[in-house]
Amino acid sequence: MARSEHRSGGTLPVTPPTLADVAERAGVSRQTVSNAVNNPDLLRPDTLERVRQTIAELGYSPNRAARNLRTRTSSLIGLRFAPAQEGTANAAMDRFVHSLVEASEEVGYHVLLFPGDDEDPIGGYDNLLRSTAVDAFVVTDTYLGNPQAAWLSQQRAPFVAFGRPWDDDGARHVWVDVDGAAGIALATQHLIDRGHTRIAWIGWRKDSPIGEDRRSGWVRTMHANGLSTTGLASRVEDVVHSGAEAAAVLLDESAPTAFVCASDTLAMGVLHTLWIRQLAPGKDIAVVGFDDSQVAQVYPVGLTSVRQPLEDVAVEIVRTLRALLSHQPVETRGVLLEPTLAIRDSS
Amino acid sequence: MARSEHRSGGTLPVTPPTLADVAERAGVSRQTVSNAVNNPDLLRPDTLERVRQTIAELGYSPNRAARNLRTRTSSLIGLRFAPAQEGTANAAMDRFVHSLVEASEEVGYHVLLFPGDDEDPIGGYDNLLRSTAVDAFVVTDTYLGNPQAAWLSQQRAPFVAFGRPWDDDGARHVWVDVDGAAGIALATQHLIDRGHTRIAWIGWRKDSPIGEDRRSGWVRTMHANGLSTTGLASRVEDVVHSGAEAAAVLLDESAPTAFVCASDTLAMGVLHTLWIRQLAPGKDIAVVGFDDSQVAQVYPVGLTSVRQPLEDVAVEIVRTLRALLSHQPVETRGVLLEPTLAIRDSS
DNA sequence: CACCTTGATTGGATCGATCTAGGGCGATCG
């Protein structure tokens, strides 16, 4: 069975070299080459060296499809990719995806993106699962009572969620999340340390568990420092002008000297109100946002913001996925990571 | 050869049904089932119906790995994913990736992300190519004289670039790009229509071909309207404070009434200077940015910005990729798309 | 009626890797 000749180090041959090519050239069997790649310990050192050299000469790399077929794995992690919403400052996805790609690469996995369809939220998952196109999923939107986590659990599909199963106590899946309350507590304490006592909260509507969680960090820290929260909180939609309006009302009614916000979007609204009223952020009134978005970073004054450790989240998720996929017992059902505070001139 | 029974519509079976399972149950050969999936026209209508029903009953979906192995394709498009740089407003990647994922899905492709390594820019490409893990690539960073495009061309690897081969006239690859000059021309004309005559340009350093291209749109439009550009241009680094400094200098020396910037990042710098000088954006001085980033959208005043038609870019790229992969002759080597202007209160 | 064409379907071979069982060989042991 003569194969086309392979040029070494030049352009890619029309058909890349196969395991059999390497085996023939190195004078060993196919299985030995396979072992050289996957179980080097099984080979005698000199054989290993010889095979490795041949692999290098031919520029051989195992054919993914063949390997996937035989091992019933794909080394792919599926991720439904939703873009940042227009008109908001929410930019977590971008950084998270990058972190996930990096962390996956470290352990030999790649990230496969697929689009989301709000009308058929599990369609994309189902297709990939049925065709065994991916080994596992990372689910990022567990908060809205989405059926994905439950559905995947039911299918026995391996997945890790970024986000706690807020509304489902019975959820049995594994998750990684960032402690938003701790982040807001950090921000609140930071403001208190700067001498503020009347610190207002502008958060999301009450039906958002994430929003309520973050809010609790503010309440907790205020009370722990003997400060009152009455009349200092507002719950609105996550859009700029809502933040602006809320800030205006709070300034009029309660005269706070600082604002802690559930998002950078809301913080931008606060900054807008300050600008209108000729109040200097950071000097007259302090403002803190959440997510350390690009907006927070490039806003002229610099917006202090709670920064999620997305790199660590990604690493933790990949670590957990590996454990799941190798059928090791996963010790903890959930992991909660601590955010940090990116301090800028607005506080 | 008895197989485990498959429950219909319940949890996924331990091993999903195969083509052979469907064939046996429908009382036809494997090839007929394959044809029902891939070449329905070959089947007699009643046979097709019967096979389709069986496929539905079993919840059969072709195994990707097997198909990939046999057809030597993967239906995957590789994309090197670099996150937005911290401290800039550049957010094109996020939206572009989403558009690409959507456009790919439409034609049965998925997007595979892999990390970039500045020290070994072709490493990721090489691995995926050798292991035939992807069918093609989308290359997004052609501008920096990166060796990727040339290397991929040499390897005969199918790819489409998002971005013109600025510095390589001999480049023979296919590309899709957005006409930045036209976008800036649009912005400039918009300002002229508003009555501005002294319109300043703040762009990137001269060694950026993209920056020079965008600048040419400003020059062209100014001259076409009989307006002078002398003393009204500045070239700086793409960071906020450089934009702020440039704006300050220009205001002092040339008293422009409007600024057109090569990026939203620079525009934010301009807005900062205006804020310091108590000048109202949109009233006293007009400002236009580039990229329609989240920053432009949530900045309190609302930053007018040139918006790249990334959805169209993605569609065009996928269309071109399909042509490449089906070995159809690609009629045009490059496609240039027109941006639009997102008009907000800053102008 | 023999011969050819067309349409619908089939069975074996194949893609390139890994799994499984087993073979060769030298070292160790009773």
Add this chain to the structure above:
DNA sequence: CGATCGCCCTAGATCGATCCAATCAAGGTG
């Protein structure tokens, strides 16, 4: 000294789909 063990390696079978060549039935032609 033969049996046994472990190490290193090999050959055939296999994963699940598609390619290819061949078969069969039905219809048209001379």
